[in-house]
Amino acid sequence: MAVFGFITGYLIPFILVLSLLVFVHEMGHYLVGRWSGIRVTAFSIGFGPELVGFNDKHGTRWKISAIPLGGYVKFWGDEVASSRPDFEGLGRLTEAERSQTLGGAKLWKRAATVAAGPIANFLLAIVIFAILFGVYGRSVSDPVVSEVRADSAAAAAGIMAGDRLVALDGSAIETFDDVRRYVSIRPETLVTVTIERNGQRQDLPLVPKRTELTDQFGNKVEMGLIGVVTNEQSGNFRRIQYTPLAAVREGVIETGQIISGTFRYIGNLITGRMKADQLGGPVRVAQASGQMATLGLAAVMQLAAILSVSIGLLNLMPVPVLDGGHLVFYAIEAIRGKPLGAGAQEIAFRIGLAMVLSLMVFATWNDISNLIG
Template structure:
């Protein structure tokens, strides 16, 4: 009975939320490819959510097969003239086509049409994220607090730099500060990186330098992560916590800013891994996404939808990596084609796709290893 209860709990509490979030993000990504491809006059053979054997599907009036496949870790749109789901051109098939068929094939489309069709997937992911965040800010507003220091922790970076209670943050590294959350976000992704802060004290600006301390924190679900902290605390008396509401245009602006924050944070983390400032153990795969989906589901539908927005930005960025097999790799090929005036040779493309597949599989294995290690640990 306990086994059955555990299985039902896993199904409803983790697997279902994970599939809902991932399906939304994948569907929107592939719909971007599909819509722009259709707009460019390219015939679509298959629209699949998931990989592997088909579970259920149907053919529409234009001959496109819409289906849900057994492995729910992605999806693809296969265009006329593609050899496989990765949009590798089937040159033999294209060569045997009539002029009319070649004009409707993906390899036969003009360079800008192919590039637009490929770029549309990641762009759709960014649009989805912006839309979700915009609606959230428009409906719920945002809790904000003035960037005023109520307390400075003893022996902290802020204490060593001379920050005092009552100081107000004006800028960090020249970037204006409007809320206390601006401080937390900027500092959090820069552990061990020296920063300059401009404080207002007794009506006068004060320039200080400090270095956020790398600190391991644990969230409400027990997930551990390392962030930068400087040791300042605020409270309602000094910071005036309040909900700020936004009109439609302002909400969209906030949605763009929130999506951009995820982009910059992601690039910052990758850059810190390359320079050795960060460990790569925070890179998560499908197991971690499923785990977080279940955790967010306990907070309500709104939290789960916002997780979809975060994941949508991440998938958009991942697909823009200049790796063959991914959208970014195709765009690099098209850029080289535009410069050279002709596509890369078949052999070059074949080896590039093989290397790209190897790189993608290696990244997935590494991320899955991190997932399993975090569960065991």
């Protein structure tokens, strides 16, 4: 029963969510590549041995493979699925044939094809968020303080019940959730809070405390807190409904906030304001997928949108074997007027593969440690 529960409760939701995100990412590569005149030899969801597949009239092998932890589009002239060119093979092709390979296409076509994968993930996130905002709206409350926690950053700064928070570091805020989102990714960082009290405004400096919280599923999450709360009376709890156009705008804003929040988190890791054990791998994603599935379709869709942004950003990292690494190669080629030599690219690909594998091992170790702990 335990194995069956794991499969139905965690594994299946994980595979479904990840497969959707991978499909959209690879479809971005595929569509722009085909539009650019580049031949595609394989489109795979998953890695490893093929489970099922078929060939289309263009000679592309569409397949589902055994290891559901990603996928790839393999272009004609690529040596491996990571789009590393087969330099020897390309040298044996005619000019017309080379133009149909990724390595032989014009520089702008290669860049567009590679960038299309992450862009597709960002667009998917926008669409999902737009649907959620359009169907469910958004629950909001005014940023009015009903209580200040004792020994909190807000108490030390002099914030009082009844104060209205109107800006953070000079940026206007409209809802209490804006406050939570802003300070949560700024632990141990000086923040200037502008409050309105008795019709007068004043700026109060404070430093959000790095705090470890436990969510409803028992997962530990680290974030910055200032120690203020609101209630229905002070916050004027309400639900905002959006028109389709407004929902799309909110989807763009939400996606942008996730991207900026991710960069802020990376910066916090570098500066030591957050611990690296927050990084998760496939085990944690599977766990989160199962947990969100218990909360309903909207929660799963929200998780899918967040993961889609994460996949897009991960692939834009300037690491060879990832899309960002290819874009770096193309930028160097544009500056030099010619591509890097085969030897230099080979070394870079090997280093990049080692970096990606190391990150995966580290993230999976974090997953296992959190499960054991």
